[in-house]
Amino acid sequence: MTPRPAAPSRRTLLRTLAALPASAALLGEAPGLLGGALAAAPPNGSATRYTIVPFRNSDDGTVDVYQSDDATDFRLLRSSAYTPPAGRIRDASVIRHTDGRYYAAYTTRTWQDPSTTIGFARSPDRVNWTFLYDHTVPVPGLSRAWAPEWFVDSDGGVHVIVSCSTTNDEWIFTPYLMRATDSALTAWSTPVPLTGIGANHIDTFIVRIGSTYHAFPKNETTKYIEYATATNLTGPYTIRRTGDWAGWGSYREGPALVQLDNGAWRIFFDGYGDGTYYYSDSRDTFTTWTPPAALPGISGTARHFSVVKETVTGGPSLARNTTRSFRSANYPTRHWQRQSSLLNLPVVDGSSGSAEKQAATFTVVPGLADAGGCSFRDTTGAYLRHWDFRARFDANDGTRTFAEDATFLLRAGTASGSVRFESYNHPGRYLRHYAYQLRVERSDGTDLFRQDSSFVPVTAWA
Incomplete structure (x- = not known):
């Protein structure tokens, strides 16, 4: 033909x-x-x-x-x-x-x-x-x-x-x-x-x-x-x-x-x-x-x-006002962790120290800009937000910009039980790990991107 x-x-x-x-x-x-x-x-x-x-x-x-x-x-x-x-x-x-x-x-x-x-x-x-x-x-x-x-x-x-x-x-x-x-x-x-x-x-x-x-x-x-x-x-x-x-x-x-x-x-x-x-x-x-x-x-x-x-x-579900840790879907020994003021993805396991476990524990709360979304507080009370598209923690300054920077919408992840977090004020950008750092990056439509941006909520380390 x-x-x-x-x-x-x-x-x-x-x-x-x-x-x-x-x-x-x-x-x-x-x-x-x-x-x-x-x-x-x-x-x-x-x-x-x-x-x-x-x-x-x-x-x-x-x-x-x-x-x-x-x-x-x-x-x-x-x-x-x-x-x-x-x-x-x-x-x-x-x-x-x-x-x-x-x-x-x-x-x-x-x-x-x-x-x-x-x-x-x-x-x-x-x-x-x-x-x-x-x-x-x-x-x-x-x-x-x-x-x-x-x-x-x-x-x-x-x-x-x-x-x-x-x-x-x-x-x-x-x-x-x-x-x-x-x-x-x-x-x-x-x-x-x-x-x-x-x-x-x-x-x-x-x-x-x-x-x-x-x-x-x-x-x-x-x-x-x-x-x-x-x-x-x-x-x-x-x-x-x-x-x-x-x-x-x-x-x-x-x-x-x-x-x-x-x-x-x-x-x-x-x-x-x-x-x-x-x-x-x-x-x-x-x-x-x-x-x-x-x-x-x-x-x-x-x-x-x-x-x-x-x-x-049938969409993703994540309970608010609960403490959770977040494991990478494609690097299952690695978890979200605050290091200085930044969010990174180091290995966290049973042998990690108490300070490391605390830094890998977060409270999920209703989204600051939209209660249907979610925001994340660390143990110091600082919120996860993006700044120049880098994921970091800062004190809430009460502004609309901060609220939107700190709000993420739940999307289905690639693995069973996993979730992807889309930026509220930059649609199409997701929390994604690269070189074990967390950034808010634009989706490129690849399977690798979907995997890198998928995280599994697990029992809190601390």
Whole structure:
């Protein structure tokens, strides 16, 4: 069999044709967040679960399913989870609906071909998908209907935002809104354009915070993701930020947002110009953003997805207001120990002296910044926190910065009974040992990193 060539970016033609004109058991949900849990650390014994269903860079005829507990380190859950009976599947957007099932909406044709339909599929478990139907988008003179994105409003209304172009100008896209008119998501209202965003914008993703709708479209003229707001879902929107306003760079597409456990918003986008998938975080309602970071593990493989966030049972558990010691999961003779003011990982055993055992004993307390997380006190009353990403102990100075530096969110470890500790204010960074020193380091998606950042709570040495 001749191997299928890599699926090119649907924007490749737009870039190169000079003739184009410039121009689980859910514990809580929040409307407008694509079926996502509210922002807070998951309860003890529960876990946050993020699911994505991207198509492959090498094959736009199927999608894979990935899962993560931190929105950074995605692991393959099922390969080739869904292949439509005809056409292609690109730009899949997924929600969990009120019936408990998952629904995908997607582009049905590759970028070269006219495409007047968007596809729908359904799954009971995120893993096993079945085809529902292709919906013809009733826009007069439609040439292409691309990148449908789900949006669930605060009234429970389910919508799809789809980017459409007409035969008069088949490469100039405008965002349209359709509302589901039945609970089965099989009937749709007549599409209406989102006013204010304007033509030559694509991949519009919307979240609602309070009474404001926040839209993130891609400007096909400049190749930058822009930012717009409105007080009504259909608009009029006002474009607030243009150009490289967030420092993400150009030739970015497919923005998708999700709210993290610490309340920050994370945007994912496909860096089709350089083959990298990126994420960036904002904690001030989209005013400033962290520098874009490559999404480990799936960059260069996964393409254009949205994110379903859920809180599910079966997560890690660690009793608060108890004393524990912490053993390395992959170096079982080594334990956390305070040495001077720093946290290191020396050998601690029965022959260790009483001072060494005391220095390897900690009190687990509710997180200073979020009681659903945890903080750690040593026997002197100082708290474990990160400073310049080094793990160290300091007296609590009562500031918000200290509270966040000293709070960690529980994630499942690699070994039975082990736990990983994610930084509260630097999502995607974990307490990790390197050269037997503890630092807060960014996950690189490797098994070694997961092992180095896994620790087993054991009976306190002192």
